[in-house]
Structures are given as C-alpha cells and as structure tokens.
Amino acid sequence: MKISIRDKIILIMLVVIVISITSIGILAFNNAKAIVLNEAKQVSFKSLENANDYFLRKFMADMEHVVNFWADNEAIKGYESKPGQPKMVRSIPGHFQEVSDQWMGFVSSSPYIAWIYLAPEEDGSIFITPLDTTMPDDYDSRKRDWYREAVQNRGKAVWSDPYLDAGEVGGIVVTVARAVEKEGRLVGVVGMDIKLSRFSNIINDVKYGDEGYLMLINSKGEIFSHPDKQMLMTNISRDESLAAQLTSSEGIKIMDHEGKQRIVSYLTVPETGWKLVGVAPLDMGKLLAPIKDRAMQVAVASILVTFMIGLLLSRIITRPLDNIMNVIHNISQGKLSEHADIKSNDEFKVLGNQFNNMVDALRELIEERNLNVEELTKMNEEIRKNYLSTVQALANAIEASDKYTRGHCDRVSSISMTIARSMGVSSEDLSKLEFASILHDIGKIGISSDLLNKEGRLSQEEYEAVKQHPRIGHDILSDVAFLNESREILLQHHERVDGKGYPQGLKGDRIALLSKIISVADAYDAMTSSRPYRKIPLTKEQAIEEMLRAKGTQFDEKVIDCFVGLLAASDTMF
Structure with a gap:
C-alpha cells in the first residue's frame, strides 16, 4: 500500500519524537533515580550522626563529666x-x-x-x-x-x-x-552504674525519619537498645543479613531487611566499640512517583502536539522541515539547549515555536530533580531548629540551678543579636553568636548552686571558683561539633580589653568581637536585674553611666558606642 507524503511526515515526526523523548526520559529518570537514592542515603546517615552527636554522645559526655569531676x-x-x-x-x-x-x-x-x-x-x-x-x-x-x-x-x-x-x-x-x-x-x-533502660529511652525518643528506628549494639554484638523489647540483649548474629553489613566502623547499605528494602546506616561510638545503627524503609516508587508522572505528562503532551502539528504542515516540504529534523536529531543526542530557528512567517513558524516549547518542557523534566534540593533545604532548616532546641535545652539547664538568672540567657542573646545586627555582623557570625550567647553561662553547671546564689560578697577563693565557669563551659561543649566555634566565643566573654579579664587575660584585638558583644550584653542584663549581691537593679540611665565609665577598660569602645546608641533610641530596657 502506497503511503502518502503527508502520512510519511506525520509518521516520521512521531517516531523521531517518541525516540527522542524516550531516550531523554530514560536518561533523565535514571539520573534522577541515582540522585534521589544518594540524597536519601546521605540524609539517613546525617540523621544518624545527629542522633549520636546531640543525644547519645551528649548524654555520655555528661556522665563522663560527673565521673571525671569525682576522680x-x-x-x-x-x-x-x-x-x-x-x-x-x-x-x-x-x-x-x-x-x-x-x-x-x-x-x-x-x-x-x-x-x-x-x-x-x-x-x-x-x-x-x-x-x-x-x-x-x-x-x-x-x-x-x-x-x-x-x-x-x-x-x-x-x-x-x-x-x-x-x-x-x-x-x-x-x-x-x-x-x-x-x-x-x-x-x-x-564508677557510676547507669540503668540499661536509659540508653533505650535515649534511642527510642529520637525520631529517625517517618518510619525508621535506631538500635545500639555493644562490642560483642549484643543489642542493648531497640524499640522491640524482645530484641534486647540478643546477638546481632541472629540476623545474618544485617550482621553481614556491619563490617566496618561506619557505612550506608541498601539491603532487604525484615521483608522490605531499607537503608541501613551505622557508625561506631568512639572509645566504646558500640555501633549505633539506623534502619529506615526505602520506597523508591514513592520517591520517584512525582518525576515519573511528570515524565509521562510531558511525553503524552509532546506526542499529541507533534501529531497535530504534523497534520497541519504535512503538505509543505520546505527547508524549515530540515531545520527541525536537525534539531530533533541533536536533541536525541542530549543537546537540550537546541531550538528550531524558523525564519518563515507561516505554519512552520508555529511548528517551530511549539517544538521549542516542547524542548523547554523536556528540560523542565530534568530540572524536576532539583526539587529534591529544596527538600534538603527544608530538612537542613529542621536540623537547625533541632540544634537551636538542643542549645535552648542546655540554656535551661544553666538557669535551673540559679534562681536569680531566670531568662538571663535569653535576654543576653536578644541584646547580643540586636547589637551584632546594628554593627553589620555577617549572617554566618550571627548564627555562631546566637548559640554562644544562649550558652555563655553553661559552665555554671559545674559551679555549686549555693555559691551561685550566695548573698553578699564572695571570698577570693569563692570568686576564683566562679571564674572557672567559662573554661568549664568550653570543656562541656568540646564533643559537640556544631558548637566548636561558638564555644570559643563563650570562652572569652569575661575577658576585658585592658587584659584584666579571665580566664586567659586576653587584651584588645586578641578578644573576638562576638565575645566583646556578649560581654556588654551580659553586663547590662546583670546590672538591670536582681542579683544575690544586689536586690535592687539599676535603672537604664544608671547602667549606661556605669558602662560608659568602663568604656575602653572593661568594654570595647565601638561595641559600647553602638549599644548606648541603641538604648538611647529605644523606650524599652530590651
């Protein structure tokens, strides 16, 4: 049977478009699948590290601190x-x-x-x-x-x-x-004996994905923390498929576990030989469904548009057709930036525009995978909120032993951030300052509450003990990686620009600007709040007078000038 030119044009265009879309779709889908899988693995392992750093290791560091103190x-x-x-x-x-x-x-x-x-x-x-x-x-x-x-x-x-x-x-x-x-x-x-249930409570209280869970395994392979109580003190060797994966100090594995495909992440808790293991379900169909649906929509729409255009332009064989065919060939080779350049002002112009729109739609399909980056951004913001919640919990622990400093850490943080923003501090340094200012007095956990709440003048020996709190706070946070820079800031918040501060006796520009800001905020809140040694707080005007008197000796001149200007322009006490 003889096939007309019109039918040939339609058929050829459909075949080329289908092949191009199929090739590009498969390439894009496989690329997106690899990216999504890798991102899921990285998120799983990062969540495991966070659980270890901010819950398990934090608790263990606290217990070690108690034992070290008494030793x-x-x-x-x-x-x-x-x-x-x-x-x-x-x-x-x-x-x-x-x-x-x-x-x-x-x-x-x-x-x-x-x-x-x-x-x-x-x-x-x-x-x-x-x-x-x-x-x-x-x-x-x-x-x-x-x-x-x-x-x-x-x-x-x-x-x-x-x-x-x-x-x-x-x-x-x-x-x-x-x-x-x-x-x-x-x-x-x-020595200090800790009930086994404490470790289970720590692990079980950590949310690990939507449906995942954590377990803790000792150096002998015995499970001593697991959401299923029947698994406690059983040996991991009972689950041969899982035991075979835990062969190194840390890693991420995709495996069939408990009848489903899962991401198994694990790491070794330093100095104990214990393994913290996270098991999370992996539903690739669910993760890839939006991309797959979008690919099908674009494919169907492209075929329909091509068929319609072919019907309209099949009677005309001109150079624009060669142009389009060349572009189609280039696109099938993966050159998605190609566009048809039709000079004529007729149906081929319409065909060229529609074809270019189709190419843009295909390019959007590939860019669909970038939506996963937005999801990661949201997850990073959630992690930051968890960081801030952890820091706030530490700040609450500071104030629990000192009845005179309720809200002190929050006020010092608010004042510090206001000063820093006014001085043009970068957003990265603002984040460091926020954590450091909230935690600036965490070292008081290591100071006797009787001493912190003592009314009247401290003896020299008592004052020397209190002066240790910046160093104690610096040491307490030594194992919290995301607070490394913030703890260096809080270590210096009682230094003076004339070199008469503590604990290091730093002077002038050797003191970090962020530490100088906390020093001013801390002093102002102390002067305008009740304290054991001064029940009646100073007024804003009295506090300003005291701070100006210490300008250039205790406090940095630029920070004082900025803060006094803020106070003068404000009707509140912060």
Whole structure:
C-alpha cells in the first residue's frame, strides 16, 4: 500500500519524537533515580550522626563529666582507710560519709543512675551509694572488668558493655569509670552504674525519619537498645543479613531487611566499640512517583502536539522541515539547549515555536530533580531548629540551678543579636553568636548552686571558683561539633580589653568581637536585674553611666558606642 507524503511526515515526526523523548526520559529518570537514592542515603546517615552527636554522645559526655569531676576530687584522691578498717562492700566508712551523702543527692535526682561508688585499690572494697545489702561478701572490685579497664586506661573515663550487676536488685547496667591517682599512685576507681533502660529511652525518643528506628549494639554484638523489647540483649548474629553489613566502623547499605528494602546506616561510638545503627524503609516508587508522572505528562503532551502539528504542515516540504529534523536529531543526542530557528512567517513558524516549547518542557523534566534540593533545604532548616532546641535545652539547664538568672540567657542573646545586627555582623557570625550567647553561662553547671546564689560578697577563693565557669563551659561543649566555634566565643566573654579579664587575660584585638558583644550584653542584663549581691537593679540611665565609665577598660569602645546608641533610641530596657 502506497503511503502518502503527508502520512510519511506525520509518521516520521512521531517516531523521531517518541525516540527522542524516550531516550531523554530514560536518561533523565535514571539520573534522577541515582540522585534521589544518594540524597536519601546521605540524609539517613546525617540523621544518624545527629542522633549520636546531640543525644547519645551528649548524654555520655555528661556522665563522663560527673565521673571525671569525682576522680579529680581531692577528698577522693586523698582517701585512706583507717587503721584496722575491714573490707567493706555493704557499708561505708564514717570518714567517707560526707562524700556518700553528696552522691545520694545526685542519684536521687537522676532516676537513670543506679549507683555511684569508689573502689579502693588496697583491699577490693567498694563504697557504693546507695547501699546495696545484696552484694556478695566475697566481692572484689579489683577483679571486675570495669575496674581493670579503668586502670589500664588511666587519665580518661571508660565505658563497659552492659552486664548483670553483682547484687540482686540492680539488673543490667552500663558502667562509666575512671581511675583515681595521686602523685602517680593508684588510689582506686570511681564508677557510676547507669540503668540499661536509659540508653533505650535515649534511642527510642529520637525520631529517625517517618518510619525508621535506631538500635545500639555493644562490642560483642549484643543489642542493648531497640524499640522491640524482645530484641534486647540478643546477638546481632541472629540476623545474618544485617550482621553481614556491619563490617566496618561506619557505612550506608541498601539491603532487604525484615521483608522490605531499607537503608541501613551505622557508625561506631568512639572509645566504646558500640555501633549505633539506623534502619529506615526505602520506597523508591514513592520517591520517584512525582518525576515519573511528570515524565509521562510531558511525553503524552509532546506526542499529541507533534501529531497535530504534523497534520497541519504535512503538505509543505520546505527547508524549515530540515531545520527541525536537525534539531530533533541533536536533541536525541542530549543537546537540550537546541531550538528550531524558523525564519518563515507561516505554519512552520508555529511548528517551530511549539517544538521549542516542547524542548523547554523536556528540560523542565530534568530540572524536576532539583526539587529534591529544596527538600534538603527544608530538612537542613529542621536540623537547625533541632540544634537551636538542643542549645535552648542546655540554656535551661544553666538557669535551673540559679534562681536569680531566670531568662538571663535569653535576654543576653536578644541584646547580643540586636547589637551584632546594628554593627553589620555577617549572617554566618550571627548564627555562631546566637548559640554562644544562649550558652555563655553553661559552665555554671559545674559551679555549686549555693555559691551561685550566695548573698553578699564572695571570698577570693569563692570568686576564683566562679571564674572557672567559662573554661568549664568550653570543656562541656568540646564533643559537640556544631558548637566548636561558638564555644570559643563563650570562652572569652569575661575577658576585658585592658587584659584584666579571665580566664586567659586576653587584651584588645586578641578578644573576638562576638565575645566583646556578649560581654556588654551580659553586663547590662546583670546590672538591670536582681542579683544575690544586689536586690535592687539599676535603672537604664544608671547602667549606661556605669558602662560608659568602663568604656575602653572593661568594654570595647565601638561595641559600647553602638549599644548606648541603641538604648538611647529605644523606650524599652530590651
């Protein structure tokens, strides 16, 4: 059967368009699939790192801080048994009772802490708080794994794997311990037992994607934190497919687990050998559905448009047709920037315009994958909000022990940000300043609340203790990666431009500008708020007079000039 030129044109155009669209669609779809899969893996692993850094490691760092504090305590380091004192495992010697009473207060306020204790080296005793009368008489702390590990790693806190406590009431616990030394002599080991349920609570409270979950595995492969309680203290080797994936210190795997395709991310918790594992469902069909639907819409629309144009222009064989065919060929080779350039002012002009629109639509299909970048941006904003929530929680912990500073951290942050914006500080530095200003007094967690709330003048010894809070805060945040720059800022917020500040005695331009801003904001809020040593706050005018008096000595001149100008232009006290 003879085919007309008109039919040939229509058929050829349809075939070329279908091949071009199919080739481009497959290329774009496969590229989008690879990008979406890689982004899903990276988001999964980043979420796992956040859970480790801001929840698990934060808790462990806090517990290590407690153990380190007592291991360095002079009363502990100087402990000696009384002459004739017997070995003790169910009682505490009288001269150690004061320390035990302090421990009891801490244990009572921390339901997840089972015990705190000192295990002297000389006879294997253990002075445990609270007392456990079920401890065996032949108990020797020097034979326990946590004791040996602490002795082998002197100078740092060590963590045990979960184990069954020696008494009859403790259940399964995890121990953090550190050796106590005085002048190179081993005094013993300070230890703290943490209930296993605490780790499960930490892990289970972390939202890991929409339907994912986290688990924690010790160095022996035993699962000691899992949303399914039946999995607790079972060995990962029971799940051969999962165990086979956890072969390195960290990684991201796509695997079939529990009958579904999942992303398995894992990393090793430093110094413990534990593995934190995140398991999240992977539904590629759901992730790619918008792109697939868009591709089908463009393909159908392109074919229909091509068919209609072919019907209108099939009777005319001119040069514009060759132009279009060449462009079609180039597009099939992936050159999506090509456009038909039709000079005639007739149907071919219409064809060329419609064809160019179709090419633009195809290019939009490929750009569809960039929508995933917007999703990541939203996720980054959510992570930032989580960072800020974490920082705010730390700030609340600061103020919990000081009744005179309720809201102080928020006010100092608000004043600091106002000054910084007025001085033209960059958005990146504003973010650092926001965290640093909220957390500037976090070191007061390590200062006695009695000392913080003392009315009247501090003694020199007490003042020296209070002056340690910037250094303590700097150390507390050492393991929080996203606060590395902010903690350097808060370390300097009590430095003076004349070099008479603390803790480093920095002078002039050696002090960071952001630290100088916090110094001014902190001083202003302190002067205009009630304090133990001054119940009646200063007025705004009195505070301005005091700050101008300290300009160039305690405070930076530019920061003071900016702040005083802001105060003069404002009817409020901030």
